[in-house]
Amino acid sequence: MLTRTALDQLDRDDPLAPFRGRFALPPGVVYLDGNSLGPLPRATPGRVAEVVAREWGEGLIRSWNDAGWIDLAARVADSIARLVGAAPGSVAVADSTSVNLFKLLGAALTLRPGRCVVVSERDNFPTDLYVAQGMAAFLGGEHRVRLAEPGAAIDATGDDAAVVMLSHVNYRTGAMHDMAAVTRAAQERGALVLWDLAHSAGAVPVDLSAADADFAVGCGYKFLNGGPGAPAFLYAAPRLHAGLRFPITGWLGHAAPFAFKTEYRAASGLAQAVVGTPPILSLAALEVGISLALEAPLSDVRAKSARQVALLAALIEQAAPGIFRRVTPDDPARHGSQLCLSHPDAYAIMQALIDRGVIGDFRAPDILRFGITPLTLSYADLWDAAATLGAVMAEGAWRDPRFAVRGAVT
Numbered sequence: 001m002l003t004r005t006a007l008d009q010l011d012r013d014d015p016l017a018p019f020r021g022r023f024a025l026p027p028g029v030v031y032l033d034g035n036s037l038g039p040l041p042r043a044t045p046g047r048v049a050e051v052v053a054r055e056w057g058e059g060l061i062r063s064w065n066d067a068g069w070i071d072l073a074a075r076v077a078d079s080i081a082r083l084v085g086a087a088p089g090s091v092a093v094a095d096s097t098s099v100n101l102f103k104l105l106g107a108a109l110t111l112r113p114g115r116c117v118v119v120s121e122r123d124n125f126p127t128d129l130y131v132a133q134g135m136a137a138f139l140g141g142e143h144r145v146r147l148a149e150p151g152a153a154i155d156a157t158g159d160d161a162a163v164v165m166l167s168h169v170n171y172r173t174g175a176m177h178d179m180a181a182v183t184r185a186a187q188e189r190g191a192l193v194l195w196d197l198a199h200s201a202g203a204v205p206v207d208l209s210a211a212d213a214d215f216a217v218g219c220g221y222k223f224l225n226g227g228p229g230a231p232a233f234l235y236a237a238p239r240l241h242a243g244l245r246f247p248i249t250g251w252l253g254h255a256a257p258f259a260f261k262t263e264y265r266a267a268s269g270l271a272q273a274v275v276g277t278p279p280i281l282s283l284a285a286l287e288v289g290i291s292l293a294l295e296a297p298l299s300d301v302r303a304k305s306a307r308q309v310a311l312l313a314a315l316i317e318q319a320a321p322g323i324f325r326r327v328t329p330d331d332p333a334r335h336g337s338q339l340c341l342s343h344p345d346a347y348a349i350m351q352a353l354i355d356r357g358v359i360g361d362f363r364a365p366d367i368l369r370f371g372i373t374p375l376t377l378s379y380a381d382l383w384d385a386a387a388t389l390g391a392v393m394a395e396g397a398w399r400d401p402r403f404a405v406r407g408a409v410t
């Protein structure tokens with residue numbers, strides 16, 4: 001039997017507890033959706049206001065040099081590199097995750113001429129699949145996407161496969177791949193590997209160098225707390241840089257953008273992955289979020305996350321026994337930083353929870369998803385979330401017809 005008192009003690013002993021005060025969380029809310037949109041760091045509004053009023057308002061165009069705007073994306077990229085075990089210069093920050101997937105799929109297919117298949121998993125995040133489908137349709141000919149059942153991508157990697165594209169942590173189930181093992185197996189079959197770190201970066205230890213990964217992408221607005229629509233990132237192993245060719249070549253990826261030459265000449269390394277003018281306001285916000293993430297030892301974050309996933313599952317089972325089916329693997333080595341439970345009425349149940357200030361999300365067709373963000377989530381929050389869910393189920397509160405109305409964004 002877990003008690004509220006025991007959880008309060010865990011909060012008192014928690015080395016990450018001071019981070020909570022660095023975020024502006026509204027009172028009365030238990031936020032279990034930081035894996036969809038990370039919460040607002042307290043330092044962000046001031047920093048963004050400063051960039052707007054002083055750097056833009058007063059500095060005007062001089063700020064590209066004087067305020068370091070032209071180097072901001074590379075600076076943020078090197079911070080992200082530290083979070084994901086990448087060498088300096090092997091991460092670029094630009095565009096959205098979707099667009100970066102397109103850029104890297106194009107580069108991967110170019111590096112494997114004669115191989116026309118992109119292998120992925122059927123339950124990968126839809127945008128990853130859509131981008132691959134779009135790339136195959138654009139290239140035409142033999143190009144196609146092959147979708148394997150979850151966990152079976154390597155079996156589907158034949159000698160026609162150019163690239164295996166996988167989410168490290170599955171968005172819907174929280175299941176996590178063994179990055180090093182899958183990378184090795186795909187490479188043994190002659191394919192390149194492209195990892196989507198949307199639910200990994202800042203949440204679980206990732207070592208792209210040690211895993212010898214070829215490519216990766218990730219999101220700035222989830223565990224990196226960069227704000228809605230924050231720029232995304234991409235990674236390419238340094239051993240691939242010399243031969244990289246991206247399917248979109250823009251002026252800021254040119255070796256000398258301000259020479260304004262007619263012919264494109266790629267900047268060295270991953271600098272060519274930046275296509276157009278970077279979004280400075282968004283980058284300024286993202287830099288604050290990443291600096292915060294870098295202050296917290298990732299091993300502490302991971303340990304607390306694994307503990308919170310297990311505790312939330314146990315607390316929910318205690319508050320609402322036998323009602324939900326756990327979808328997230330039990331073994332912490334096999335899951336990311338979320339707890340997913342299935343129930344046929346998951347949508348209405350989640351709406352009823354949100355109505356009572358416990359914010360998670362619903363993922364079709366039947367999943368209640370609870371994101372675990374150890375920098376902001378206390379152990380007492382878990383108690384409150386489980387107790388609220390228990391009450392919603394006991395009272396049948398979710399049966400209220402207003403909770404069946406679907407919003408545009410779930």
Ligand SMILES: *Cc1c(COP(=O)(O)O)cnc(C)c1O
Pocket residue numbers: 096097098099125127128167171196198199219232
């Ligand atoms: C959130 C997420 C994305 C988001 O892509 P955007 O282009 O930033 O909208 C992509 N892939 C995965 C696996 C995600 O979880």
